[in-house]
Amino acid sequence: FSTEAGETIRATLFPGDGIGPEIAESVKQVFNVAGVPIEWEEHYVGTEVDPRTESFLTWESLESVRRNKVGLKGPMATPIGKGHRSLNLTLRKELGLYANVRPCNSLPGYKTRYDDVNLVTIRENTEGEYSGLEHQVVRGVVESLKIITRQASLRVAEYAFHYAKANGRERVSAIHKANIMRKTDGLFLKCCREVAEKYPEITYEEVIIDNCCMTLVKNPGTFDVLVMPNLYGDIISDLCAGLIGGLGLTPSCNIGEGGICLAEAVHGSAPDISGKNLANPTALMLSAVMMLRHLQFNDQADRIHNAILQTIAEGKYRTADLGGKSSTSDYTKAVCDHI
Amino acid sequence: FSTEAGETIRATLFPGDGIGPEIAESVKQVFNVAGVPIEWEEHYVGTEVDPRTESFLTWESLESVRRNKVGLKGPMATPIGKGHRSLNLTLRKELGLYANVRPCNSLPGYKTRYDDVNLVTIRENTEGEYSGLEHQVVRGVVESLKIITRQASLRVAEYAFHYAKANGRERVSAIHKANIMRKTDGLFLKCCREVAEKYPEITYEEVIIDNCCMTLVKNPGTFDVLVMPNLYGDIISDLCAGLIGGLGLTPSCNIGEGGICLAEAVHGSAPDISGKNLANPTALMLSAVMMLRHLQFNDQADRIHNAILQTIAEGKYRTADLGGKSSTSDYTKAVCDHI
Numbered sequence: 001f002s003t004e005a006g007e008t009i010r011a012t013l014f015p016g017d018g019i020g021p022e023i024a025e026s027v028k029q030v031f032n033v034a035g036v037p038i039e040w041e042e043h044y045v046g047t048e049v050d051p052r053t054e055s056f057l058t059w060e061s062l063e064s065v066r067r068n069k070v071g072l073k074g075p076m077a078t079p080i081g082k083g084h085r086s087l088n089l090t091l092r093k094e095l096g097l098y099a100n101v102r103p104c105n106s107l108p109g110y111k112t113r114y115d116d117v118n119l120v121t122i123r124e125n126t127e128g129e130y131s132g133l134e135h136q137v138v139r140g141v142v143e144s145l146k147i148i149t150r151q152a153s154l155r156v157a158e159y160a161f162h163y164a165k166a167n168g169r170e171r172v173s174a175i176h177k178a179n180i181m182r183k184t185d186g187l188f189l190k191c192c193r194e195v196a197e198k199y200p201e202i203t204y205e206e207v208i209i210d211n212c213c214m215t216l217v218k219n220p221g222t223f224d225v226l227v228m229p230n231l232y233g234d235i236i237s238d239l240c241a242g243l244i245g246g247l248g249l250t251p252s253c254n255i256g257e258g259g260i261c262l263a264e265a266v267h268g269s270a271p272d273i274s275g276k277n278l279a280n281p282t283a284l285m286l287s288a289v290m291m292l293r294h295l296q297f298n299d300q301a302d303r304i305h306n307a308i309l310q311t312i313a314e315g316k317y318r319t320a321d322l323g324g325k326s327s328t329s330d331y332t333k334a335v336c337d338h339i
Numbered sequence: 340f341s342t343e344a345g346e347t348i349r350a351t352l353f354p355g356d357g358i359g360p361e362i363a364e365s366v367k368q369v370f371n372v373a374g375v376p377i378e379w380e381e382h383y384v385g386t387e388v389d390p391r392t393e394s395f396l397t398w399e400s401l402e403s404v405r406r407n408k409v410g411l412k413g414p415m416a417t418p419i420g421k422g423h424r425s426l427n428l429t430l431r432k433e434l435g436l437y438a439n440v441r442p443c444n445s446l447p448g449y450k451t452r453y454d455d456v457n458l459v460t461i462r463e464n465t466e467g468e469y470s471g472l473e474h475q476v477v478r479g480v481v482e483s484l485k486i487i488t489r490q491a492s493l494r495v496a497e498y499a500f501h502y503a504k505a506n507g508r509e510r511v512s513a514i515h516k517a518n519i520m521r522k523t524d525g526l527f528l529k530c531c532r533e534v535a536e537k538y539p540e541i542t543y544e545e546v547i548i549d550n551c552c553m554t555l556v557k558n559p560g561t562f563d564v565l566v567m568p569n570l571y572g573d574i575i576s577d578l579c580a581g582l583i584g585g586l587g588l589t590p591s592c593n594i595g596e597g598g599i600c601l602a603e604a605v606h607g608s609a610p611d612i613s614g615k616n617l618a619n620p621t622a623l624m625l626s627a628v629m630m631l632r633h634l635q636f637n638d639q640a641d642r643i644h645n646a647i648l649q650t651i652a653e654g655k656y657r658t659a660d661l662g663g664k665s666s667t668s669d670y671t672k673a674v675c676d677h678i
């Protein structure tokens with residue numbers, strides 16, 4: 001991406017379900033105050049099935065991201081028991097979102113048991129245990145297929161090393177269980193090793209997932225960039241979020257085919273508090289900051305990021321999930337005031 | 340098991356590799372001092388392949404456990420690249436060790452970031468992602484099969500609820516990713532629900548693995564007994580061990596077909612410090628305590644358990660992995676003195 005001075009960028013916005021619209025509103029306000037030259041193309045992701053996608057996601061929504069190549073999404077509830085894939089999985093598939101990137105940093109001023117977390121998980125986002133291939137062999141015996149391909153593994157490994165280098169990170173750890181899944185996780189590791197050779201300035205190591213989880217809870221400071229197959233990424237990214245306070249505080253961004261960047265708050269839609277002006281918009285705001293960095297709007301990204309950190313650190317305005325009493329709008333106003 | 344006064348029980352001992360023999364020696368000493376009426380049937384698990392088992396485990400070793408129905412095993416290194424299954428997996432398979440039980444409690448006096456851990460993980464130990472079924476579909480595309488059966492799922496669920504009831508536990512949480520692996524993890528959950536109905540006094544809940552890991556690092560006190568498929572158990576039990584200080588402090592016990600109980604230290608064989616009188620025998624001692632409880636030698640189990648907790652809490656004798664300076668034998672002597 002390169003942007004000329006004065007140019008306006010169009011970006012897609014999926015506010016999502018539940019608290020989604022409220023926290024999306026917070027992002028819009030913050031972007032306004034920071035003078036971010038973005039024009040939102042907002043798409044309501046509703047509950048009607050679009051026959052062209054066979055999902056709850058309209059064709060227009062997908063086209064919007066494909067055209068703009070950049071977007072922000074709020075939480076999407078998975079309609080249960082209707083035989084449809086979750087909206088999240090449909091998006092990953094349709095947009096070829098091959099890498100899910102989640103930086104995880106201890107927030108100064110928001111105390112958890114850890115103050116030394118500074119790592120990034122990079123998750124393969126399209127295959128592995130998420131193949132959707134499952135069947136009953138005989139009554140009482142079911143199997144599911146984990147698929148690992150050279151193409152997807154190389155792609156996510158390339159992205160991880162590229163990311164590490166571009167962000168001044170020193171080490172990439174490939175997380176696996178190749179002592180058991182020798183062929184699938186073995187192929188994943190092989191691809192990581194191949195890519196590692198092209199980045200001699202980055203230290204490469206391989207860590208077995210069980211050991212990785214133990215080390216993460218004992219001493220998360222030992223990790224830098226972690227790259228891994230889909231399910232391990234799902235598990236470890238949530239574990240890491242827990243270290244710094246939970247999914248309400250962790251941003252995420254999906255990298256897709258053709259240079260798509262779809263930033264995303266990975267927490268749920270919290271139907272219990274939706275519409276009550278109680279939700280914490282931090283994860284969506286921080287995800288929006290990732291989107292800005294992708295667009296190289298670094299100045300605005302820094303200002304918004306610092307304003308969020310300061311507001312949380314001061315502690316006067318915090319939402320209920322962080323032990324505070326602020327409404328979504330008061331907290332958002334405080335962030336705006338800090339910009 | 341019922342034991343008459345004055346009776347001696349025969350139990351199998353596999354000291355294992357690396358530090359195994361040293362820490363097994365510690366257990367023997369502690370058992371002697373506590374007057375445990377056990378006669379060890381010790382088997383060296385060596386590096387020669389037994390053609391009858393096609394593994395590094397001799398037929399006699401297996402027969403010994405099958406006959407005694409109770410045993411203790413130290414760490415076993417997996418010979419790499421010889422095309423043999425790991426000894427650990429061979430044991431699980433040959434002895435039908437269907438449930439791996441790992442209690443995880445904060446140790447009073449050994450400070451970590453958590454002081455409120457008091458849970459037990461119960462892991463299905465025979466199938467799932469450990470099926471060993473993997474192949475290349477075409478060049479660059481490999482798949483592995485996760486197998487879930489009704490039989491193995493019911494068996495481990497039965498054990499988990501039985502364990503919860505027998506140990507005064509109140510809640511069983513089934514850990515899964517059935518929102519993605521609907522059929523495999525779905526079958527696992529279905530079996531857990533069936534068993535749960537027979538235990539109305541035990542609260543039953545289902546927790547998605549990513550959320551479980553996040554909650555474990557934020558607030559482990561919310562969990563009681565956790566039951567899960569093989570790989571999740573591998574990951575979560577190590578995560579939990581990390582919460583209280585690592586695998587050097589966590590006991591484990593495998594429940595097998597025909598009432599076998601094989602207690603096991605799950606840490607590695609630590610070749611770097613082997614033979615140097617530096618290893619921490621705590622995990623193997625605590626595993627031996629689990630074996631004693633299984634045999635209903637509760638008095639000796641309590642005395643040994645308390646002696647270990649006191650020694651660690653006092654802090655005068657601790658091995659290097661816990662930040663202390665004691666040798667294996669000095670620490671062991673301190674435990675013996677406390678009995």
Ligand SMILES: CC(C)[C@H](C(=O)O)[C@@H](O)C(=O)O
Pocket residue numbers: 086088089234266518519549
């Ligand atoms: C909602 C669920 C399907 C999803 C996943 O498993 O990938 C979520 O946990 C995530 O991490 O985005």
Ligand SMILES: CC(C)[C@H](C(=O)O)[C@@H](O)C(=O)O
Pocket residue numbers: 179180210425427428573605
């Ligand atoms: C050594 C390895 C094969 C084993 C496993 O994955 O089960 C270990 O991690 C364990 O938990 O006992």
